[in-house]
Amino acid sequence: MTEQKGYQERMHLLQKEMMNRYYDDLTRVAEGGPGKSAYMLVSGNPVELVRAFDFLPVYPEVNALQIAVKKQALPFILKAEEMGYSMDNCAYVKADIGCFFSGRKTPFGTIPLPDLLLCNYVGCNVYLQWFEHLSEYNPAPVFNLDIPFVRTEDGEPRPEDVTYVVRQLEDLVEMCERITGKALDYAKLQRIVALSGETGELWSKIKALTKRRPSPFDAYFDSVTMMAPLYCTRGTEECLRFFEAAYEELLKKAEDGVGPLPEERFRVVIEGPPPWPFLRTFRDMFSKWGAVAVASTYSTVGGLWEFGFRHDANRPLESIARHMLQWNLTNRNFLQRYEQIKRYMDDWSADALIIHSVKSCRLFSAGQGDMREYFSKDLGVPTLLVESDLEDPRYFSEAQMRNRVDAFFESLAHKRAVAGKAS
Amino acid sequence: KAIDMTPSITEILERCRQLLATPVGEVAAAQKAKNPDRKIVGCFPVYTPVELIHAAGALPLGVIGGGNQIEIAHADSRFQSFICSIVKSTLELGLTDRLEAVDAMVFQSICDPARNLASVFKRNFPRLQIEYLHMPQNMSLRANDYLVAEYQRIFDSWKALTGKPATEQDLAQSIGLFDRDRALMRDLYRLRCETPEKVSAAESYLLMRAGTLMPVEEHIELLEAALPGLQQRAAKPKDRIRVVLEGSFCEQPSLELIDRLEEAGCYLVDDDFLLGWRFFKREVSAGDSPLRALADAYIDRSVYSGVKHDLRESKAKHLTDKVREMRAEAVIILVAKFCEPALFDYALYRKALDEAGIPHLFLEFEEKMWVFDRVRTEVETFVESMLFE
Ligand code: SF4
Ligand code: SF4
Numbered sequence: 001m002t003e004q005k006g007y008q009e010r011m012h013l014l015q016k017e018m019m020n021r022y023y024d025d026l027t028r029v030a031e032g033g034p035g036k037s038a039y040m041l042v043s044g045n046p047v048e049l050v051r052a053f054d055f056l057p058v059y060p061e062v063n064a065l066q067i068a069v070k071k072q073a074l075p076f077i078l079k080a081e082e083m084g085y086s087m088d089n090c091a092y093v094k095a096d097i098g099c100f101f102s103g104r105k106t107p108f109g110t111i112p113l114p115d116l117l118l119c120n121y122v123g124c125n126v127y128l129q130w131f132e133h134l135s136e137y138n139p140a141p142v143f144n145l146d147i148p149f150v151r152t153e154d155g156e157p158r159p160e161d162v163t164y165v166v167r168q169l170e171d172l173v174e175m176c177e178r179i180t181g182k183a184l185d186y187a188k189l190q191r192i193v194a195l196s197g198e199t200g201e202l203w204s205k206i207k208a209l210t211k212r213r214p215s216p217f218d219a220y221f222d223s224v225t226m227m228a229p230l231y232c233t234r235g236t237e238e239c240l241r242f243f244e245a246a247y248e249e250l251l252k253k254a255e256d257g258v259g260p261l262p263e264e265r266f267r268v269v270i271e272g273p274p275p276w277p278f279l280r281t282f283r284d285m286f287s288k289w290g291a292v293a294v295a296s297t298y299s300t301v302g303g304l305w306e307f308g309f310r311h312d313a314n315r316p317l318e319s320i321a322r323h324m325l326q327w328n329l330t331n332r333n334f335l336q337r338y339e340q341i342k343r344y345m346d347d348w349s350a351d352a353l354i355i356h357s358v359k360s361c362r363l364f365s366a367g368q369g370d371m372r373e374y375f376s377k378d379l380g381v382p383t384l385l386v387e388s389d390l391e392d393p394r395y396f397s398e399a400q401m402r403n404r405v406d407a408f409f410e411s412l413a414h415k416r417a418v419a420g421k422a423s
Numbered sequence: 424k425a426i427d428m429t430p431s432i433t434e435i436l437e438r439c440r441q442l443l444a445t446p447v448g449e450v451a452a453a454q455k456a457k458n459p460d461r462k463i464v465g466c467f468p469v470y471t472p473v474e475l476i477h478a479a480g481a482l483p484l485g486v487i488g489g490g491n492q493i494e495i496a497h498a499d500s501r502f503q504s505f506i507c508s509i510v511k512s513t514l515e516l517g518l519t520d521r522l523e524a525v526d527a528m529v530f531q532s533i534c535d536p537a538r539n540l541a542s543v544f545k546r547n548f549p550r551l552q553i554e555y556l557h558m559p560q561n562m563s564l565r566a567n568d569y570l571v572a573e574y575q576r577i578f579d580s581w582k583a584l585t586g587k588p589a590t591e592q593d594l595a596q597s598i599g600l601f602d603r604d605r606a607l608m609r610d611l612y613r614l615r616c617e618t619p620e621k622v623s624a625a626e627s628y629l630l631m632r633a634g635t636l637m638p639v640e641e642h643i644e645l646l647e648a649a650l651p652g653l654q655q656r657a658a659k660p661k662d663r664i665r666v667v668l669e670g671s672f673c674e675q676p677s678l679e680l681i682d683r684l685e686e687a688g689c690y691l692v693d694d695d696f697l698l699g700w701r702f703f704k705r706e707v708s709a710g711d712s713p714l715r716a717l718a719d720a721y722i723d724r725s726v727y728s729g730v731k732h733d734l735r736e737s738k739a740k741h742l743t744d745k746v747r748e749m750r751a752e753a754v755i756i757l758v759a760k761f762c763e764p765a766l767f768d769y770a771l772y773r774k775a776l777d778e779a780g781i782p783h784l785f786l787e788f789e790e791k792m793w794v795f796d797r798v799r800t801e802v803e804t805f806v807e808s809m810l811f812e
Contacts (some may be wrong), residue, residue, distance in 0.1 A: 084770035086507060088761050121560055125534045128560055128732040129767040136771060142734055146561035146568070150531055151554075152576075167565045183541035333555070334542030359505045360761065366510070366536035369501040370543045388501070416696060 011246045015225050018242060022232050023109030023268035025056055030104065036180060039114040039134065042231055042302050044122035044147065044328035048311070048319045049169065050195055051235045052189040053176040055116060060130070062228060063111055064092040067099065068276035070107045076394055087381040090360040093130045100137065108348045109133065116179055119173070122331030123149065124363045141179065142216045143172055147324045150332050157325040165321035181388050192235040193320070194313035199234055202243040202306040202390060207306040210294045211340040211348050213267075214259030216250045219282045219348075220293035231302045232423035266412060269344045271297045271337075271371070272356035272364050277321075277393040285402055286354075289409040293354075297346035298364075300329040304340075334367055338374055347383060352382040352412060382415075384408040386423030431630045432652030439629040443678065446492050448521035450636045451484055455524040458480060458482075463731070466635075467513065467540075468673045469477050469533050469730050472717055474707075475578045476529075477597040477639060485635025485700070486528065488512040491677050492790045493519070502536065502541060507761040508790040510536045510708050511675035517548050527584055529550035529577070531711045534729040534764050552584050561769035562722055564615065571717035578714070595709035598717065602708065607646035608701040610633070614650065614692065615618040616749050619665070619690035620658040625682040631697050632675075658739050661690075664809055667751040668694035669742060669772065672728045673758035676788045684755065687802035688810075692749045698700030698728055715759055729764035738768065739775030753809060755781040755802070759790075782809055 021177030029035040038055035040047070047057050053316045063346060067073050071287070075090055083101070091367050104111040117140050119131035135142040145168055148161040151294065152209060173184050190289050203226070210219045217223075233239035250412070267285070286293075309327035312319040325331060329340070352373050357365045368385060377384040386404050388394035430438075432754060442450065464476045473483040483759040489495075498514040516522050528551055530541035540554070540708040545553040559566035569777055582589055582665050608631060615622050625641035630649055666689040673697060685691055689750030707720040727733065746754060754776055758765040769785060776783045784805045 080770075084773040086766040086769070089763060089766050089770075094766075123535075125532065125730075126763065126767070129764065132732050132734065132738070134768070135769060136737060136739070136774075143730060144561045144734060146559050146566065147554070148557040148559075149538065158572070158576065160569055164559075164565060164569035168563075169560055171433070171563065171565065171801060334539045335546055338442050338546075357503060357504075362506065362535040362539075365503060367502055367539035367543045368671070369499075370505065370546065373501065374546065 011249050012225055014242055014245055015229060016228050018110075018233060018238065022023075026058060026112055027109040029056055030110040031237070036115040038116040038217055039110040039129050039131070040118040041120050041124070041130075042120070043127070044120065044324040045231055045302055046120055046145070046169070046314070046324060047146075047231065048192045048320055049334065050116075050118065050176070051192050052184060053180045053182060054381055054402050055176070055180070057110070058111060058114065058233060060096040061092050062232060063099065063106065064095040064410035066108055067095050067106055068393075069279060071393070072107060073391050074393055076102065077103050088359075090126045090358060090362075091389060092131075094125060095135075095391055097133065097137075100134075104149075109330065114140040115136055115174065116140060118145060119143065120324065122147045122324050122328060126364060139174060143175055145172060145324075147331055148327060150223045150336065154374055155332070155336055157304050157322070162318065162321055163327055165325060166317050169317045169321060171419045174360060189316050190390045191311040193316040194312045195237065195240050196235045197281065197311040197313060199230070199243050200303065200310050202240075202247045203230065204305040204308075206243070206247050206293075207299075209254045212254050213349075214257065214261075214264035215267065215292050215294045216253035216259060218260045218283075218293050219299065220274070220296040221279070223296055224274065227299060227302060243268055260292060261287055261290055263290050264407065266352060267292060267294045267348070267350045268352045268354050269293065269295045269339060269341055269348070270354045270356060271352045271392040272368070274356065275358070275360055275388045275396055276334060276390055278388075278396050278398070281398060282401075285405045289405075289413075292352055293408065294348040295327055298341060300340070303328050304332075310334070318399075331361060334389070338371060341371075341375070342379070345379075346364035352384065355383065355385040357385055357387045359387070359395055360389050360391055373402050382408070382412055428715055429648055432649055432656070433651045435652065436626055436629055439633040439645075441630060442633050442673055442677070443507060444519060445639070446489075447484070447636070448516060448524065449485055451522070451524035454484070455482065456484055463524060464529060464581065464584075465522065465525045465801055467528065467537060468509075469699075469728065470531065470702045470721075470725070471529055471556070472574060472577075473639075473685050474594060474597040475574060476581055478531040478582035478589045478594040479578065479780050480585040480589065480733075481526070481581060482638060484525065485632075485697075486513060486516070486522070486636065487697075488790055489516050490675070491793070495522070502540075505537050505761055507759050508675055509759065510540050510627035514540060514543060515553075515594055516545060519767065522551070524553065529552065529554040529556060531556040531558050534762075535548060537673075549617070552580070552607045554580055558721070558731070560732050562735055566722055567715070567718050570721060571715050573679050574714050574718055591713055594713040598707050598713055599707040600643065602706045604646070605703060607643065607650065607703050607707065610650055611653075612648065612701075616651060616692045617660040618658075618660075619663075619692055620660045622653045622658045623682070624668075624694060625678050626653075628678060628681055628696055631700065635697065635700055643784075648763075654757070656675075663688055663690045663752045664693045664753055665690050665749070666753050666755050667692060667742070667746050668748055668755045670729070670756045670758040670762075670768065671696055672698040672765070673729065674762060674790060676757060676759075677790070677792060680788055680792060680798065682794060683799050684757075684802055688775070688806035689753070689755075689798045690803065691755075692751055695726075695728060698726060702726060702802055729762075729768045737775075739771045743775055743779045743781065743795075744770055746779075754781055756785045758785070758787050760780050760787045
């Protein structure tokens with residue numbers, strides 16, 4: 001079963017154009033054009049604040065994944081390993097650092113040097129290492145924006161966490177003012193935050209569409225198409241227009257009863273980042289069985305909007321703080337992730353859970369065996385765990401993975417057939 | 424004339440050796456038997472503000488993995504092959520009911536696997552009180568206020584566990600005790616650095632590790648008795664190179680491995696074993712506001728490590744400075760397999776050491792290691808290459 005013809009056209013074209021423009025901007029700055037760049041991280045990113053100072057946000061993670069998609073990652077990874085990085089370090093970091101020391105040239109553009117290294121430490125501890133290293137290699141000012149992890153029973157950040165983050169954001173504002181020589185334009189920040197609020201609303205509506213049968217798009221493989229604009233351009237008119245167009249297109253599909261596959265046989269939730277170097281191959285393994293992702297945790301790393309969070313222009317810094325503290329996957333604890341997945345299973349009516357365990361990203365993967373235990377044993381959800389990597393092509397063994405996926409869906413199909421006969 | 428009751432250094436070391444050979448769960452059970460009403464809080468590395476536990480009337484106990492004593496038979500289905508051993512062995516302790524005498528566990532934001540481990544503990548062992556401490560990584564004034572609040576939160580939680588309405592005075596007293604304990608550990612390290620022939624790294628490790636397995640009051644006594652004994656030892660310096668060991672701040676190598684490293688021809692004049700238990704360069708000094716003093720100490724006088732990202736100074740420079748201060752000739756980077764923070768640090772260290780012309784050797788270890796021939800050969804070759812230069 002392959003995707004429906006014409007299925008991906010408009011939204012994907014728009015996305016391509018936008019991302020091309022984004023990388024053209026980056027290249028222009030890299031080549032000495034006007035503008036300043038702020039390196040930052042995807043998880044719970046405070047892009048609104050850097051945009052208020054007209055920084056171009058540069059995400060080493062997004063660059064690393066694009067490099068992987070273009071199958072260019074290995075030489076960079078090897079270069080980093082020659083420098084002393086380990087086989088067992090996150091390969092996003094290695095691809096980025098290898099690329100950094102290779103002239104920052106990629107097939108999609110040149111990455112500018114940073115004018116600001118903003119380590120938004122939202123969950124992932126590797127972030128701290130990564131930017132600590134970048135700061136050893138770069139003279140740019142560096143800021144650790146420390147986001148206390150969600151660690152209390154009620155799953156809410158504590159009042160002092162919010163205060164702590166807001167104060168740091170104020171310090172960051174000062175640093176941005178020094179670097180750019182401009183005072184913060186508060187009204188502009190509010191406008192940007194308002195645009196993020198509206199974008200979040202649309203993204204959330206888009207995500208609700210996959211509750212329908214058939215799901216109008218794949219909430220894992222097609223969500224990634226929308227994630228890059230969401231992080232790289234959020235807070236701009238252009239981004240809002242993109243999400244309006246995407247919503248319109250996907251709503252129409254939902255109303256016409258059109259899904260990504262000719263027939264939706266299984267609805268799955270996918271947990272974990274994708275294997276970027278083999279995205280197509282991986283997707284086909286599921287398409288073949290008529291399996292469509294109706295929800296995914298990966299699409300919530302940068303922000304979790306589907307449960308109601310919206311940026312609030314009346315309290316811009318506080319709402320940026322809340323977004324970073326609470327409304328993204330990475331700063332929530334592992335058991336909250338179980339809850340999130342459970343909610344997807346129930347509210348999005350899924351048949352099975354697929355866990356893609358990646359070696360690089362221990363934030364995601366460490367302990368996923370326990371997650372499998374919980375879903376398959378405690379909740380009786382059919383659960384499949386497969387392992388590879390998000391960046392390093394050396395960890396993808398196609399035949400083995402295909403066998404596991406086939407066996408899993410064969411057994412699901414069999415169970416369904418038996419249940420069908422019985423009823 | 425009174426009989427001298429002070430135990431000899433040999434006896435003290437033997438006592439520590441036996442303690443270390445006892446599985447941590449049994450140590451906990453023995454403590455429980457002695458003092459059934461006292462709660463026990465297991466502390467996962469790296470740093471725990473143990474004073475808060477002590478002031479709340481509980482016993483902080485180092486739960487630092489299963490070492491080479493347990494077989495990992497269940498935890499490896501929860502945590503993957505690419506996760507460090509201490510995470511799995513600690514979970515295995517729980518899954519095999521070896522933590523029965525422990526009432527609570529505390530984890531901190533040291534790395535992603537340890538963080539997820541805290542959640543897995545919470546789900547699998549509802550009997551245990553699980554605390555997770557987010558240690559600040561923005562080393563500015565902002566962090567002090569936050570950390571005071573965070574310590575207050577966790578202090579309250581431990582007070583709820585014990586039911587003891589501990590006061591600021593109690594806390595000040597606990598800080599005093601641990602300050603004393605840490606000062607003795609600093610003395611021990613100083614002695615080792617000045618006269619490494621008098622105390623081996625393995626012996627120093629024994630004395631330190633014992634402190635994670637007994638009440639602080641006893642550990643103070645133990646060190647007070649041990650230090651003079653070590654000082655009085657008559658030992659001739661051997662022809663060995665002076666080495667700083669770095670990278671073992673969380674998962675711990677076995678005693679045998681530490682021994683083999685030295686035997687292969689070096690004096691380990693400094694290391695980062697059990698780093699969190701001697702986390703401060705100077706006294707915390709409770710002062711008028713003990714909670715704040717404890718928080719301030721983290722910001723302005725805790726030692727550097729792979730789990731603290733203090734951008735005020737380069738971590739690699741700390742290492743090269745330390746090499747100079749300790750008059751060391753070389754560095755051994757000893758990293759637990761799959762320990763991502765330590766592995767990342769290595770890339771920075773390697774560059775800085777190369778630039779400073781300091782020879783270094785990179786080694787990986789696992790908790791359960793039985794064969795040391797390869798390590799020994801590598802260290803011997805390394806040492807020889809230096810001696811013949
Ligand atoms: S560990 Fe995961 S979240 Fe962290 S940098 Fe690597 S890929 Fe990103
Ligand atoms: S050994 Fe390293 S990776 Fe493992 S828990 Fe400790 S700090 Fe984390």
